Amino acid sequence: MPILVDRVCKDFGPLRVLDDVSLTIEDATFVTILGSSGCGKSTLLNMLAGLTPPSAGRLTLDGSNVTRPGPDRVVVFQQAGLYPWLSLRDNIAFGLRMKSARSIDWARVDELIEVMGLKGFENHRTYELSGGMQQRVAIARALVMRPRVLLMDEPFGALDAQTRHTMQQFLLGLWERIRATVVFITHDIDEAILLGDRLIVMSARPGRVALERVVPLARPRHWDMTLDPEFLDLKRQAMAILAA
Numbered sequence: 001m002p003i004l005v006d007r008v009c010k011d012f013g014p015l016r017v018l019d020d021v022s023l024t025i026e027d028a029t030f031v032t033i034l035g036s037s038g039c040g041k042s043t044l045l046n047m048l049a050g051l052t053p054p055s056a057g058r059l060t061l062d063g064s065n066v067t068r069p070g071p072d073r074v075v076v077f078q079q080a081g082l083y084p085w086l087s088l089r090d091n092i093a094f095g096l097r098m099k100s101a102r103s104i105d106w107a108r109v110d111e112l113i114e115v116m117g118l119k120g121f122e123n124h125r126t127y128e129l130s131g132g133m134q135q136r137v138a139i140a141r142a143l144v145m146r147p148r149v150l151l152m153d154e155p156f157g158a159l160d161a162q163t164r165h166t167m168q169q170f171l172l173g174l175w176e177r178i179r180a181t182v183v184f185i186t187h188d189i190d191e192a193i194l195l196g197d198r199l200i201v202m203s204a205r206p207g208r209v210a211l212e213r214v215v216p217l218a219r220p221r222h223w224d225m226t227l228d229p230e231f232l233d234l235k236r237q238a239m240a241i242l243a244a
Helices: 041-049 088-092 094-099 106-115 131-143 161-178 189-195 223-227 229-243
Strands: 003-012 015-025 030-034 056-061 073-076 149-153 181-186 198-202 209-214
Touching (some): 003 041, 030 189, 041 073, 041 181, 131 161, 223 229
Parallel strands (some): 149 181
């Protein structure tokens, strides 16, 4: 069953950050949520993760209220948050070790190292990895838990332009393989349209759903599509909302 966001509001003291947000996110879809800074998009992601409760409304997964974090939902943040004293391999296995130190699925860990293009770096420490490689480790650490939903909060926002482009292409290819449900937060219009099956554009604070569209681009995706008329038309619609 889908994720349901039903008339959700979020207040921090007297400040309303989200107002009457309703969404349905189907299984195995890649949904991008686009908005300017302060519109509440990361707050919405934190509520989906069960890290913070709504002030009004409800969020459900498979019909059950989301009230706390769970292994079915894993978050990838902008900063990779790796443990510098652990090797790449042990960083990926960290969640499994916390779950059961005696039954770590090392075959799954090594499979993800291969999938992520990190083979040969298993014993490297964080400081020996590039920014893009660190984010691949963070994504692998999330996927090794086999989550139903991957929640990504501007995961490429701290990367330089070239590395960000490379990671976008990498994520496109990865999603074709795993087909997990992904909710991806960004303030980059091109990134939001290129990656997503569905695009959600949030208004300025208090955040509301200002635009919801199916992205009319076939998969697999590639950067040449950013010049397609359908891409540019959707980009113009999103820009008009963000500029309002």
